[in-house]
Amino acid sequence: MVRLALRTGLRWKLSAAIALVGALVAIALSLVVHNAARGSMLDNSRDVQTERLNFTQKIYETTHQLRFGAKLDDPALPKALRDEVAKGKRATYLEDTGQTTPKVWAAAPVAGGRVLSIQGYFPDRFAVLDDLDQALLIGSTAVVVGGCALGVLIGGRLSKRLRKAAAAAGKLADGDTSVRIRDEVGGRIRDETDDLAWAVDAMSDALQKRIEAERRVTADIAHELRTPVTGLLTAAELLPPGRPSELVRDRAQAMRTLVEDVLEVARLDGYAERAELQDVALGEFVTRRVRALNPDIKIDLLRDAEVSTDPRRLERILGNLIANAARHGKPPIEVTVEGRVVRVRDHGTGFPEALLREGPSRFRTGSSDRAGRGHGLGLTIAAGQARVLGARLTFRNADELTDGSTGAVSVLWLPENAPTSTGSFPVIQLPDR
Numbered sequence: 001m002v003r004l005a006l007r008t009g010l011r012w013k014l015s016a017a018i019a020l021v022g023a024l025v026a027i028a029l030s031l032v033v034h035n036a037a038r039g040s041m042l043d044n045s046r047d048v049q050t051e052r053l054n055f056t057q058k059i060y061e062t063t064h065q066l067r068f069g070a071k072l073d074d075p076a077l078p079k080a081l082r083d084e085v086a087k088g089k090r091a092t093y094l095e096d097t098g099q100t101t102p103k104v105w106a107a108a109p110v111a112g113g114r115v116l117s118i119q120g121y122f123p124d125r126f127a128v129l130d131d132l133d134q135a136l137l138i139g140s141t142a143v144v145v146g147g148c149a150l151g152v153l154i155g156g157r158l159s160k161r162l163r164k165a166a167a168a169a170g171k172l173a174d175g176d177t178s179v180r181i182r183d184e185v186g187g188r189i190r191d192e193t194d195d196l197a198w199a200v201d202a203m204s205d206a207l208q209k210r211i212e213a214e215r216r217v218t219a220d221i222a223h224e225l226r227t228p229v230t231g232l233l234t235a236a237e238l239l240p241p242g243r244p245s246e247l248v249r250d251r252a253q254a255m256r257t258l259v260e261d262v263l264e265v266a267r268l269d270g271y272a273e274r275a276e277l278q279d280v281a282l283g284e285f286v287t288r289r290v291r292a293l294n295p296d297i298k299i300d301l302l303r304d305a306e307v308s309t310d311p312r313r314l315e316r317i318l319g320n321l322i323a324n325a326a327r328h329g330k331p332p333i334e335v336t337v338e339g340r341v342v343r344v345r346d347h348g349t350g351f352p353e354a355l356l357r358e359g360p361s362r363f364r365t366g367s368s369d370r371a372g373r374g375h376g377l378g379l380t381i382a383a384g385q386a387r388v389l390g391a392r393l394t395f396r397n398a399d400e401l402t403d404g405s406t407g408a409v410s411v412l413w414l415p416e417n418a419p420t421s422t423g424s425f426p427v428i429q430l431p432d433r
Contacts, residue, residue: 014158015151022147026140030133037132045104045122046092053090053106053118060116070118072110077117081107085115161185161193165200172204262377275310275388282307282414283337289315290335293322302338307414313385317393318342320382321410329408340414350397350406359383359395382410390415 056070066072084091085107096102107117168184181197236252239245283304290297318335321344325333329346336343360379379395386393391414398407 012152012155014155015148018147018151019144022143023140026143030136030140033136034129034133037129041122041129042094042096042102045102046094046106048122049104049106049118049120050090050092052120053108053116056118057108057110057116060110068118069120070116072114072116074115074117074119076119077107077115078105081105081117082115085109158193165193165197169200258377275313275390277308278311279306279308280311280314281305282340282342285311285314286318286335286337286342289318290322293319294326294333296331296333297322298332298334300334300336302336304337305339307340309389309391309414313389317382317385317389317412318344320378321412324378324382324410325408340416342412342414344410344412345398345407347407349408351395351408355379356395356397379410386412 052068053070056067059065059067060070078093078095081091081093086109088109090108091106093105093107094102095105101121101123103119103121105117105119107115110116162185164184165181168179168181171179172181181200182194185193185197236245236249239248281304283301287299287301290299322333322335325344325346325348329348332347334343334345336345360383383393391412394411394413396409396411398409
């Protein structure tokens, strides 16, 4: 079952809420005023008809003449009114259908057991009620429209502040630690948005301090390990030839590589790296570097492009992506250059869901079948170097093939503009592929 989620702005939600409340209040007040005015007019009509009946009865008792349309024993007299008069009472009766002006009856007993009655309408009085209903309708409409306008005004201001806060939070998430949400949403009027901004800034500062402390500890440990590891590697070179010596040298070299990778990750995490830009022909550059790494890799040059980038960092990214494909995927490995886009694909089991969902993470491998193999730093370094280049590195799995394998695809999107001198990066529009 597919559920459609409608996304509406805060200003429209607030406007709709105020308009709804205003409409309910206006309807309730209009009903109260209408019913009160109608009841008052009906009571007044009864009083007027009673006065007419009294005057008519006096004339009848004096002259035996009927005036003002009065009748004796009128056959149209309502039964309820006839019953009340039969008790010797003077009474009035409303014949109200709710569609037209009600007919007002008044009756009283006279000599001889007869009933004197008078009836009539008061359209002029109820015309005033129609005018009142029209005025209430106009007033209610004005209240609803004014409520909508007020909701749009208040909601627009609050929505604008929240959008500024969201934009600042996005910059903060992208690594711009100089951004302060409270400065972005600041204004003369203080509300809960400012409290939220202060809380997020405080959390960001605390988290940044913790990350910086962890980065420094990692960098210090790796830096301190560099000297003894270098000494260990030098000493291993002095060992006599043989299988044990080869194992020692191999493990010492692996430890040295790990230390250098950890130091590189620490530098990238510090956002202190800057690209040394050169103009290169991307197709030729990729072809030359890939051939040097592995001549068996298939290269497809669909469209060449000239880019302004750092060749050393670009070579580092390509090397790590190809090494990851060779270590954890299956041949053949394919490298495709299409304009400013470089794709590296293998034909293995593909990336695990955790990497596709969260991206590369240090000391977490990028394949579901690589337990105990690698440290997860290759893709982390590639992503960090891409960030320095102002590029974007994405990961996905290819469509399933006939042999059941899917293949992992790493896509490097190089920007049209080079990174600025301030270290910020241009926005990259990713085409649908």
